[in-house]
Amino acid sequence: MKKLALMMSLVIFVVACSKNDEEYSSTKDDFRIVNGKIVRPKWLVNVVDGIADQYNRSPDTGKRIYSSIVSFVEYNNQVYIHIIDLLSSHSILGNRYYTISGDPIDPMSDLYTDLCNAQDREMFWCSICQ
Numbered sequence: 001m002k003k004l005a006l007m008m009s010l011v012i013f014v015v016a017c018s019k020n021d022e023e024y025s026s027t028k029d030d031f032r033i034v035n036g037k038i039v040r041p042k043w044l045v046n047v048v049d050g051i052a053d054q055y056n057r058s059p060d061t062g063k064r065i066y067s068s069i070v071s072f073v074e075y076n077n078q079v080y081i082h083i084i085d086l087l088s089s090h091s092i093l094g095n096r097y098y099t100i101s102g103d104p105i106d107p108m109s110d111l112y113t114d115l116c117n118a119q120d121r122e123m124f125w126c127s128i129c130q
Helices: 002-017 042-052 110-117
Strands: 032-034 037-040 068-075 078-085 095-099 121-126
Touching: 037 042, 042 068, 042 078, 042 095, 068 110, 095 110
Parallel strands: none
Antiparallel strands: 032 037, 068 078, 068 121, 078 095
């Protein structure tokens, strides 16, 4: 029985340690662009792709049409991610904020309002600047 418990603990440890590092981020250094596309972290790729999927694809190529600008926002010694959807006419959907690890910030929160007013910003990626 002790061997089984030890083996189960080892399996859980190995699974936990083998989590894909691309899914989570803790610093700006974890963010990557390759050939003009965001490739890391995975949560950001999914959000930006999800925004693009809301719109019609290119009739010529069938590729997504991206309309986002992604920036780092520093507020209270923390880094947040701001994603602007340039095609959205709805202000809350057009301005999305996330923690650096990918947790969305509630648009009805004081933190969201503070982030909207924050001045310390650094552009990371711009779909129309490519």
